[in-house]
Amino acid sequence: MNSDTMVKRTRNQEKIGGQPWLQAMAFGFFATAAMAFGGPALAQGPVAQTQLSGAVIFMFHRFGEDGVPSTNIRLEQFQAHLAELNSGGYTVMGLPEIVQAMGDDQPLPDRTVGLTIDDAFLSAYTEAWPALREAGFPVTVFVSTDVVDAGGAQYMNWDQIRDLAAQGVTIGAHSASHLHMIGPSMDQITGEIERSNSRFQAELGFTPTLFAYPYGEMSLAVRDVVIGAGFVAAFGQHSGVAEAGLDRFYLPRFSLNEQYGALSRFTLAANALPLGAREIVPAEPALTSNPPAFGFTVSEVIGPIDQINCFASHESTPARLERLGARRFEVRLQTPFPAGRGRFNCTAPADDGRWRWFGMQFYIPAP
């Protein structure tokens, strides 16, 4: 595959306005966040120069399967997303190239976007791929091999996955059985990845280098298995901008479905900038204390940070922030997360109505 098909640049000067309510909508906390953010952040002039570049990576599942709205994107929504990416000064880049640039400490173009599709639903082949190919946008499809082997009618078969790979689609790994990876023994996790790799090798003639955790659930022990298996990067399902300063084995992706698939929310996310969160605690996403003592330091590269807000996925008001010095933030919740997945979203206004965005997903074991 040549570089022309790996990277699709678009040129246009369209910019989004600063609309705090969009931010609130993105979190599902409409009214409270609108109050918390105050007024629009419509700074004039050029975007502040920072040395911190990143990529916004989107995650899709199904296309035009309107009976399953929580994992589906409607075709008219998807077409609007592609039109936006074709018209707004974005650089749509393949995930392998994004990861390579981060590893080499090479800057990514402003508004770099990566596209991913999880689970190998047939509609990715019949609906998404023709539109992506037409647009010239690279995409990565994360495949759970048992699911394909089972031959369900709503999933792609190996012929179709081979066809995608032959046309330049990146195939990533997503475990064999699409299991929850926190809980099973490390032998079981290792066996999942070995089985998945042997199926990819047999069917495609290669094994993937990129991994996506099912449900975005990661623990440090699971991460160690993924690294030990030779993957070069791994992805979660928490919002935020992927950048070289974050854990290469737990990179964020913005999830898109019918509820969060409006063009306004897509554009807001596509224009997001890194927050530059460093020294993130707790380092272990599989929580041992709840609520967690969540905290991070904002990189000095970002410049002054005046307004920052963090939301937890189970609370409807912004979390209390304790600021230590100029750049350290400790996030304190009123209530523990319920069992399962819990997320934080932290944002700060940037110039031109754009937002810096850092998210984190934790896993809370059942009591």
Ligand SMILES: [Zn+2]
């Ligand atoms: Zn999945």
